[in-house]
Amino acid sequence: MKQWLESILRKEPRVQRVRHEVVAREVTVADVRQLGPHLLRVTFTGPSLAGFVSLSFDDHVKFIFRTAQGDTVKRDYTPRACDPVAATLALEFALHEHGPASDWARQAQVGQVVTVAGPRGSRILPLDLDWHLLIGDLSALPAIARRLEELPAHSRAIVRLRVPDEAARIDLASQTDADVQWLTSDEDLFASLRALPPLAGDGFAWAAGETGLMKRVRDMLAGECGIPRHAMRVAAYWRRGVADFHETIAE
Numbered sequence: 001m002k003q004w005l006e007s008i009l010r011k012e013p014r015v016q017r018v019r020h021e022v023v024a025r026e027v028t029v030a031d032v033r034q035l036g037p038h039l040l041r042v043t044f045t046g047p048s049l050a051g052f053v054s055l056s057f058d059d060h061v062k063f064i065f066r067t068a069q070g071d072t073v074k075r076d077y078t079p080r081a082c083d084p085v086a087a088t089l090a091l092e093f094a095l096h097e098h099g100p101a102s103d104w105a106r107q108a109q110v111g112q113v114v115t116v117a118g119p120r121g122s123r124i125l126p127l128d129l130d131w132h133l134l135i136g137d138l139s140a141l142p143a144i145a146r147r148l149e150e151l152p153a154h155s156r157a158i159v160r161l162r163v164p165d166e167a168a169r170i171d172l173a174s175q176t177d178a179d180v181q182w183l184t185s186d187e188d189l190f191a192s193l194r195a196l197p198p199l200a201g202d203g204f205a206w207a208a209g210e211t212g213l214m215k216r217v218r219d220m221l222a223g224e225c226g227i228p229r230h231a232m233r234v235a236a237y238w239r240r241g242v243a244d245f246h247e248t249i250a251e
């Protein structure tokens with residue numbers, strides 16, 4: 001059977017990939033806001049942001065800054081919100097111990113200058129699916145919060161967030177009546193995935209967070225949850241004990 005016909009019969013979600021010319025932009029901190037004890041939103045501004053485009057909640061930019069010791073550090077962050085007209089870009093930093101980017105966020109002040117480069121590409125997941133399953137830890141919360149804001153009102157969104165404690169909950173704006181659970185242990189997360197409501201029709205599971213956790217999430221989604229590999233993306237956003245880590249798990 002021809003490949004295109006097979007793909008129609010299997011109703012693979014139409015994930016569209018768009019490449020962008022990578023532009024490095026010098027930006028200035030315009031606002032710093034604490035969102036609960038573990039998450040900090042920093043809004044940047046600058047004329048270079050006039051042409052900034054982020055097509056997907058799955059996008060990332062390289063956040064490039066200098067430490068107090070003069071080292072240049074680059075880390076990946078999700079464009080949480082951008083307004084090319086107002087020339088602003090917001091990133092949200094999960095605060096954790098011993099990380100230069102997290103440390104930078106803790107000391108961020110209005111007027112500081114850093115560089116953001118990218119996004120290099122966008123993986124655009126369709127909006128018109130029967131269900132959207134979103135799973136992540138604090139590092140993926142900015143992407144998931146953005147996705148929830150972007151989903152149209154009729155969407156069925158199921159969100160499972162692995163957070164350090166109850167205080168990590170933040171308000172999630174959405175037109176959808178999302179089924180959101182905040183889970184404070186891995187055991188609770190996996191129990192909640194095991195007990196997912198039936199996922200009928202065509203949907204997509206998107207998950208991101210700590211590598212070890214995400215490998216278990218991938219195995220459970222593909223195994224017990226019966227979600228086909230083409231209908232999921234599971235991304236490693238960081239790895240416990242490893243600095244500046246990069247790896248792809250499943251897409």
Ligand SMILES: Cc1cc2nc3c(=O)[nH]c(=O)nc-3n(C[C@H](O)[C@H](O)[C@H](O)COP(=O)(O)OP(=O)(O)OC[C@H]3O[C@@H](n4cnc5c(N)ncnc54)[C@H](O)[C@@H]3O)c2cc1C
Binds near residue numbers: 079094098238244
């Ligand atoms: C595509 C993509 C998008 C991302 N978007 C975001 C985002 O929007 N917001 C966000 O906060 N993160 C995001 N991340 C994750 C972020 O890039 C990493 O957490 C990064 O390692 C943080 O850099 P750092 O300098 O603070 O720590 P590093 O120098 O990289 O690591 C130092 C130590 O901290 C640990 N560590 C790193 N990250 C975390 C964490 N989140 N929690 C606990 N311990 C950690 C490491 O295991 C290591 O032991 C994203 C990652 C990717 C790949």
